[in-house]
Amino acid sequence: MGKLASVQDIVDAVLYLAHACQVTGEVLHVDGGAHAGRW
């Protein structure tokens, strides 16, 4: 994404998972798409 993730980006993901009542067993990558391949 052309920049580093911020602490807030990680906090947002954790809060999402805390509230998302249909989501379990998930490993959510917050890495600007790095896990999806090279860009």
Add this chain to the structure above:
Amino acid sequence: MLMTRLPARSTHAREKKAIVTGAEQGIGAGLVEGFLTAGYNVVAKSLRASWSLSSSPRLILVEGDIGNQESVVKTVHAAIQHFETIHVLVNNAGICRTKPFTEFTTEEFNALVSVNLLGFLHMTQLAVKQMLKQKSGRAVTITASLADNPIAGVNASVSMITKEGINTVTHQLAMEYAKEGIRFNAVAPRVVDTQLHKEPKDPLEITADGKVSERARHC
């Protein structure tokens, strides 16, 4: 100081309670602030919890080594004693070392297992016992994108044994406790710029290459 301006409590997360480990700096400190802002009461656990945080009726601080079972028991008991319930456990405490695979020592391996795996085990076991009584709860653990997506030149092989272990146990526990209403998820960051919190340089942080901030962390 994080606690100088407490935001108004939001309505959607009213009366929710969370435990955050590894709370003293970087992502952990951000998590404490984020959960308080979202209206949670928080028990913050870390080696030096009072270092950057001040306690309040909505923020309980517990100091101690996450690898020490006694301090984990103290943390969960503090949550139950002060808040009666544990809605969310955030397993953020973790360490990471990078060096060539052949140079990792047994002591370093044991330290990684103690903090990243035993800390997770003891904390999550006690939280789940409480969540079973409540018939609901969720755990979110911070792992590392690097576990599934290694980068040439970032030598974290032995550290990633523990992070991949967390990914695996997250899948397993999600199924084991699905019927009990307890959810297990993980967040896998790659490089996070923790400069905003101006914490002292963590000796366990690494520099990947010239493009990456010295304070950034991979895992």
